[in-house]
Amino acid sequence: MRSSGLGGSPAGAGNASIAARFERLPFTAYQRRIALILVSCFAIDAVDLAMLSYLLAPVSHDLGLSQAEAGLAASSVFAGVGIxxxxxxxLCDTYGRRKILVYTMYLWGVASLLTAFAWDLTSFMTLRFITGIGLGAEIPAAFALIAECMPASRRALITGWMQVGSAIATVLFNIIALVAIHLIGEALGWRAMFVLMFLAAMFAIYVxxxxxxxPRWLASCGRDAEAARAMAAxxxxxxxxxxxxxxxxxxxxIADAPPVQGTLAKLFAPGQASRTLFAWALWFAVMMGYYGITMWVGKLLVDRGMSIADSIMIGIFISSAGIPAAWLTGSLMERLGRKLVIIAVLMFVSLAALAYGYATSFAWIAATGAVMRFFMVALATGLYAYTPELFRTSTRATGLGTSSTMGRISAVAGPMLVPVLVATWGYIGAFAAFAICFxxxxxxxxxxxxxxxGKSVEDATA
Incomplete structure (x- = not known):
């Protein structure tokens, strides 16, 4: 087993490895502050990805998009996220987590601002694609930091709090969107929301x-002296x-992984290939249903006869249901294990999707939609907590990034399939297809x- 060099380590650390030093740390306000920063990062990211769920209808009306074109508009951001x-x-596994987490904000912040001035489908899709590139870049960095800097007993719970933050932010965003559209109309309202996202990006850059x-990443690269200084700090x-x-x-x-470069080839090293293929397949299947449903919830309400304002109000109610789910899922994963909780959530969200497809009255749509949202937020919590634990430190961000890309490939296809599925089998058939994915x-x-x-990330990937 390999131990990192520990020049400058505090008294009592001796020649212990970086991993051993991390695992004995008490959980204090310092780690909570780091977690809060990552929560704010993910909340802003989640809002931007979900914003078209209830703005797709006003965007479609303002730009004169057909249903098929609306599907393209909704999918464009996920193509960028995947890349x-x-x-x-x-880049995270080569140059570090922090740099990527900070500098990606400039890309998607400016792209969000320019999206407010989109004039047709092509300009809108192009700018959303660029925004997606910046958004997608944040995911590997943020969740790699959680896996590597937080105690084994807290990783899933902190991931749950990230989802709580994103759920609250999404609800607040929907409220602001409702007020904006009511006060300044559809055309200016949706554009104002993209300006708001630019301002949120500027705030996130400061934070x-x-x-x-x-320090774990530095050690995995063989940069032992830097790892020791970072660990001591x-x-x-x-x-x-x-x-x-x-x-x-x-x-x-606990052995630190030997220093290797974070390349795609390393994902198929002995002992890692099966986990890589598993993570890719899981993200592909989950995200097909997840975004196929969420991206069209608001527009399908409008298509069924509800006004845009009412659809946003229903969206606020549905989104609120996800707030307790994230915390509860993180807590249960720490007590009952990752597999049991994720499997249970997948089965429940499958049943909820079927119930939503069968719903006819607006009251029943709201009720089943809220239940579905509860389990979908729980699913996202489980997926983001579980996936970083499948990869070694030297390739964790690459593994999470490529898994996310596989998910975004299906996220592009999911929203585009909805008009075809609805035309062929109706709403019931469309949601039944996504239930099968789960x-x-x-x-x-x-x-x-x-x-x-309960395992350190080194033990979890041994």
Whole structure:
């Protein structure tokens, strides 16, 4: 087993590895502050990805889009996310998590501002595609930092809080969108929301300056001296927040991965290939149903006779249902394990999607939509907590990025399939097809997925 060099380590650390030093740290206000920064990052990211769910109808009306063109408009951002996630994953494993997390904000922030001035389908799709590249780049960096800087007993719970933040932010966004469209009309209302996203990006840039680099990543690259300094600085902040000396590291039975470059080829190294294929297949199946449903919820309400304002109000109610789901899922994953919770959630969201497809009255649509949203947020929490634990530190961001890309490929296809499915089998058939996607995902986790609860990321990927 390999231990990282520890020049400059605090008293009591001895020659323990970076992993052993991390796993003995108490959870303090310092880690909570890092988690809060990552929560704000993911919340803004989630709002931008979900914003068209209830703005697609006013965008379509203003730009004169057909139903098929609306599907293209909705899918364009995910094409960018898919490309951005893979590229950023490789860059994160090569140049570090912090740089990517900070600098991607400039790209999607400016692109969001320019989207407010889109004049037709082509300009709208192009700018949303560029926005997607920046958004996709954030995912590998943020969740790699959670996996590498947070205690094994807190990773899923913190991921749950990230989803809580995103759910609250989405609800607030929908309220603001409703007010904007009511006060200044559809055409100016949806454009104002993209200006708001630009302002949120500028705020996020300011906040992210204070994020730290991952000592685990530095060690995995063979940069032991830098890893030791970063680890000592991290321990110093934790000790200051803790108010007393840190406990000694646990027995050094955890091995840091040998230094390797974060390339796509490393995802198929011995012991990693099966997990890579599993993660890719899981994200592809889940995201086909996830975004096929969420991107069209608002517009399908309008198509069924509801006004745009009423559809947004229903959207606020449905989105609110996801807030408790994220925290509950994170907590249950820490107690019951990743596999059991994810499988249960997949089965419940499959049933909820079927119920939503059969719904006819607006009251029943709202009720089943809220239940479906509850389990879909729970699903997202499970997926984002579980996936980083499947990959080694040296390729974690690349693995998460490429998995996200596989998900975004199906996220592009999902919204585009909805008009075809509705025309062929109606609303019931469309939601039944997506329910099947969730069922397939549950089988994948049951038959192939490893259990990672309570393990350090080194042990989880051994």
């Amino acid at each position: 951005g996630a893979t590229i950023a994953g490789i 992210r300056r204070h994020i730290c680099e991952s 991290f321990e110093s902040e934790v000790e200051r927040a803790h108010g007393r000396p840190l406990p000694p590291p646990v027995a050094d039975v 069922g397939i995902s549950a089988l994948l986790v049951l038959l192939i997925g490893p259990e990672t609860r």
